[in-house]
Amino acid sequence: MNQVRIPRQRAIIDRRALAETLDGIAAKGGADARGAVVETLRDALDAGRDELRRRLADKPHAGHECVAGHAFLVDQLVRLIHDHVVACDYPAANRSQGERLAILAVGGYGRAEMAPQSDVDIAFLTPTRRAPWCEQVIEAMLYYLWDLGLKVGHSSRTPDDMVRMAKGDVTIRTALLEGRYVWGDEALYEEARRRFWADVVTGTERQFVAEKLAERNARHKRMGDSRYVVEPNVKDGKGGLRDLQTLYWIGKYIHKVRSAAELVDIDLLTEQEYRSFRRAEGFMLAVRCHLHQITGRAEDRLTFDLQRQVAERMNFTDRPGKSEVERFMQFYFLQAKRVGSLTGVFLAHIDEQFAQKRARQGLLAGFRARARSVKGYRVFGGRIGAPADDWFRKDPVRLIEIFRVAEAEGLEIEPATMRQADRDSRLITAKVRNDPRANALFLDLLAGRNDPETVLRWMNEAGVFGRFVPDFGKVNAQMQFDMYHHYTVDEHTIRAIGLLNRIEKGELAEDHPRSTRLIHKITSRRAAYVAVLLHDIAKGRGGDHSVLGAEVAEELCPRFGLGENETDLVAWLVRYHLLMSATAFKRDLTDPKTVEDFVGEVQSVERLRHLLILTAVDIRAVGPGTWNSWKRQLLGELYDVAHERLRLGHMHRGRRERVAARKDATREMLGDDAALVERHADEFGDAYWIAEPEDIAALNLRQFAAARRLDHDLSIHCEVYPSRGATLVSVIAADHPGLFYRIAGGIHLAGANIIDARIHTTRSGWAVDNFLVQDPLGQPFHERDQLERIETAIDDALANRIELVPRLAKRPLPRSRARAFDVRPRVIVDNEASNRFTVIEVNARDRPALLNRLARALFECQLIVHSAHVTAYGERAADTFYVTDLLGEKIIAGPRVAGIETALLEAASDQRQAELEDA
Structure with missing residues (x-):
């Protein structure tokens, strides 16, 4: 994607010295000459891999250098094999115009991004079909590569074939988009490259973007549709390497950029965003290389058993309240979150560019619709935006207000404004956090009637959420190293808020009949939403997160504008948010003492209602399949007997x-x-x-x-x-x-x-x-x-x-x-x-x-x-x-x-x- 300087190249592989060795073997001849060539090349491959393994151990975060080194190693081997086959196996003194061959690296190999066990994707270009000399050379080269144990994906095409097939298959088109000349007839390569851009790309930009986004969405769905799943796929998961590559493909296809750095020149990324792009990409490439080295195969899934090993290799260490693996995974998810933010801004810009182009070319090219104003914000096409670049600097409370207005009005936020909010989020100081207006706006957003989950996620992606509620910032991207929790703490919390909103709107009545009834009987819906926000806020602090979270609630609730009774209720709910599930699932509900002990802690019907609702959304937000009819039945039984005891002051029946x-x-x-x-x-x-x-x-x-x-x-x-x-x-x-x-x-x-x-x-x-x-x-x-x-x-x-x-x-x-x-x-x-x-x-x-x-x-x-x-x-x-x-x-x-x-x-x-x- 970008040219990476590879230091001490000859320590990886010395092509000149190897070429001389191969020439010497050929000069001696003999029945075992081919075996000697293969053995020499295999030794070089093993030595190169060992050198790259040592380098990654010394610099465990150097992902770009590692993948570029592996691509360089394969480049040199391909060149050596080509030259040996052409000189020794199938020499041709006076080759015709049809006996030309160009070798292209495509796919990840074309980007010069090869993890240790990546496939070698090669395209052979020939001027005409079925040229005997070309077929013989290609076959001989492939056998050498296979004998080295490399996994080779290959194709052999003419420029005409390439154009025809690329037009009909977006996968082939994407692979060729990253085509890189490796060796052979350079003029033939240049002819094919020119025809690809002229005959395939031109005029198909919009179609390519649509197909790549559909492909991305299908891939996300297949991988869990969240960048916060606790066993992420580094390559294909949401927020992973493939998402970064999709940005590059789209930018390259539309604007003909040759490297990711050029995305800055065409204003699709800022300089700071590009640095984030490279940092996230380098880290994930390093993780992928470690995974391949540990397993000895093309393993891209960061499973629990591998997470600890990768964390150790990348020099993460324990800290009070967080193990090395939790710190490593938190850093991973922060990178994935950054990729998500970049993707959103980038694609929205592409969408805007297409929209402007349509407007200039359409029947109404001279007509410009007027934006309307909502609370001083510009609203156009279902999106809300800041009216000026200094809008947030003049009044940082607006960083909260814009998200509140977006939720209340059902609007998206313009990409340029999201970029502004991200840039200006550092303006949120203690003064803003303690501002009554800012807190009232935040509370209105948190308990919004439309879709607080989506807007809070935007707020989190922009870095505003964690700065306004620093305790939430501490659990941002924090994983829980177990097989029970499917998401990071912040994602689990935001999902739980969304579930509470859906229960309130009656959308989950079949699964949560009691909660759907009870949520309209509670005295403070604000307390319910704040309790969900804070129930896991103290995870990773090295103590009982329920006790520590209650202390956080006692500090935050008055700041948010909750009254004394609401604060006491929220603090109690956070302190005892696991009580109902522990009692229902671990105790015998027919034992009177079980009910008496539970009621002794709960003490009021209002607390009981809130606790049932909080317990339900907490369990369901853990991940798919964690909520089921068995748990619903047990919680319902406990609620009913406890409600009877609290309402009557005794059990109705002895x-x-x-x-x-x-x-x-x-x-x-x-x-x-x-x-x-x-x-x-x-x-x-x-x-x-x-x-x-x-x-x-x-x-x-x-x-x-x-x-x-x-x-x-x-x-x-x-x-x-x-x-x-x-x-x-x-x-x-x-x-x-x-x-x-x-x-x-x-x-x-x-x-x-x-x-x-x-x-x-x-x-x-x-x-x-x-x-x-x-x-x-x-x-x-x-x-x-x-x-x-x-x-x-x-x-x-x-x-x-x-x-x-x-x-x-x-x-x-x-x-x-x-x-x-x-x-x-x-x-x-x-x-x-x-x-x-x-x-x-x-x-x-x-x-x-x-x-x-x-x-x-x-x-x-x-x-x-x-x-x-x-x-x-x-x-x-x-x-x-x-x-x-x-x-x-x-x-x-x-x-x-x-x-x-x-x-x-x-x-x-x-x-x-x-x-x-x-x-």
């Missing part, structure tokens, strides 16, 4: 009333089989009737009655449970020690993940266990053969027909990249969370059949599991068990608790997993 009501509801669901309730009700204790909803109770009673009638010792039933987004697996068997862990093992062997389990024992000694399971992608099992596979696996596990431990250990994790993370097992034994049970929570790396291993450890500790609740956060699993000893009592004794902790830590450890796999 234990006896709740059991009676559940039995009545079950009778109604059973219809003609209602008598089953009377026949078997005494078998099932009160705990069962409180824990199980009436639809599962009805199913269990029918299954239990059928098993008793048929005198079956084991009954297994599987069916899809749509309201929970899972598959229900009900197992009725003669109760015996270890039953739970064996059932769990069978379910895991069938390829299912357990997300919830309720374990009951009837008075006559029958186990009635209900499991909710999903596939590895978080979806229910639907197909009959899948359900039968689960039933068979459980049956085999309980009958001891299979060896559970070795078979489970060999099951691969659905996401093996979890090994890239350091997740130390942690066990918490809590005797305060329930009045009847000891609650044990185990946090560990997610792995095959973790629940089975933990359940077995509990069995070996002589504990009875009454319910289990399983939550996965990417690579980390959090499994919670409600247990008693064999006498139905809590585990209080210190030595006993310590023994349980030790057993569970061993079961959850990576070392134990490795031992099982080896066995």
Whole structure:
């Protein structure tokens, strides 16, 4: 793209010395001459790559120099091979006009940007088709290149072929756009170049831009459609190298520029923007080179397991609150963000140029529509712009105002004005941040009724957001090094604000029915939006981000103009924004103590409403698939019981009333089989009737009655449970020690993940266990053969027909990249969370059949599991068990608790997993 000076070229490859060596081999001749040539060239290739590897290790950010060095190395090899083939293999003393050959580098090789494992894209140009000498030389050259182990993409065309094919294929046109003369007949190359620009490019500029932008949009969609995905593709991802190359292609195609630097000369980029362009490009090229060297292949995806290695190679180090890999990825995303800003400004300028050209050439060429004025801003063609270059300098509060007006009026911001805002964002000082008018405008934008998400993203791209709210600037482009969060903190936050806006407008009523109703009942919608903005504001500070974030909220809310009550509410919401999800997903909601503890923290219906809404948008904004009907159901259940307790001051129904009501509801669901309730009700204790909803109770009673009638010792039933987004697996068997862990093992062997389990024992000694399971992608099992596979696996596990431990250990994790993370097992034994049970929570790396291993450890500790609740956060699993000893009592004794902790830590450890796999 730009000419890069390559220092000490002969240390990479000395073409003159190699040419003499090859001449010497040819002069000796012999049967093995070709093999000697290949060996000599291979040694030169390996030595050149080693030299470039050393240089990158010494200067790990020198991306431009590394890719130019690899292109230079291949150039010299191609030239050597060409000269050797023409001189020694197919010499022709008096070649005709048709026996000419030009070699072009195209694509990335044409730009002189080659990562260590990049393909070598070559175009051979010949004056005519099927010239025997040319075909022989081309074939011989390709065999040499292949023998060197290079991945070669090649074509052989005449100038006529080139023009015809380029006209019909934008990919070929783009490759030739970057065509670079390497060797051979230079006059032939110049003829082809002249014809390409005259016959292909001229008159097709608008079509090329449209096709490249459509291609870019399709690529973004394929790659996740965000530049903030936490495993980005350095080459093809949004904000990556391909986006920078697209700018260059468009600029070159329309304005015939030969390098990216010339984009400044034609006013498509400023000098400062060009420097940003080169800085971002150089960093990403360096990252790509490191990826290729680490993996030994053309790897462009910055996966979790590679991020740490690249961070180390590029000399990033830990800082308080941020690991080396988080600092590296934050820098990466800042570059990707800059690429996005450049792309937006650049393309808008191109669009304007085309529009001006259309206006000059059209029927109304002499007519100029007048811009209107909105609050002093110029509005034309759906875009708002600053009326003068010193507009923001005269009053820096306007840097906030323009975004507020754009959101309120549904306008885009002119590219030139975005450029101004970016340039002048440094005018936002403490005086502007504390200006009441600026804060009122910001709050109106944040809680805007139209599309605050998009406008806040523009504000962030222009650098205004982070300067006006410096705490937000600190989390700009900050990734969270885990497999749960899909986006950087700033992108997650802005997405959550957009989701809140969509819920308020009723656009997500199907997925969020309660939140859609409740958002119109809260007393302060401003508090709701500010809480979403601030809920993760303190991430990366080295402490509990919820506690630190509440302190930030207490400082910022008064500045934004919120009253004392609103400030207290926002600070509380930020402090406890994880409370509702932790309670719903990790605790037994049928245990009265769970509800009492939750209500004790929440204390008001207003807080409860806000907390449900914040929890919903926070989970959904984590990434695709993180919100599902299972989570909606659990959060809804917790909201309903907590709302009843807060509204009435007590639970509306005591234990006896709740059991009676559940039995009545079950009778109604059973219809003609209602008598089953009377026949078997005494078998099932009160705990069962409180824990199980009436639809599962009805199913269990029918299954239990059928098993008793048929005198079956084991009954297994599987069916899809749509309201929970899972598959229900009900197992009725003669109760015996270890039953739970064996059932769990069978379910895991069938390829299912357990997300919830309720374990009951009837008075006559029958186990009635209900499991909710999903596939590895978080979806229910639907197909009959899948359900039968689960039933068979459980049956085999309980009958001891299979060896559970070795078979489970060999099951691969659905996401093996979890090994890239350091997740130390942690066990918490809590005797305060329930009045009847000891609650044990185990946090560990997610792995095959973790629940089975933990359940077995509990069995070996002589504990009875009454319910289990399983939550996965990417690579980390959090499994919670409600247990008693064999006498139905809590585990209080210190030595006993310590023994349980030790057993569970061993079961959850990576070392134990490795031992099982080896066995």
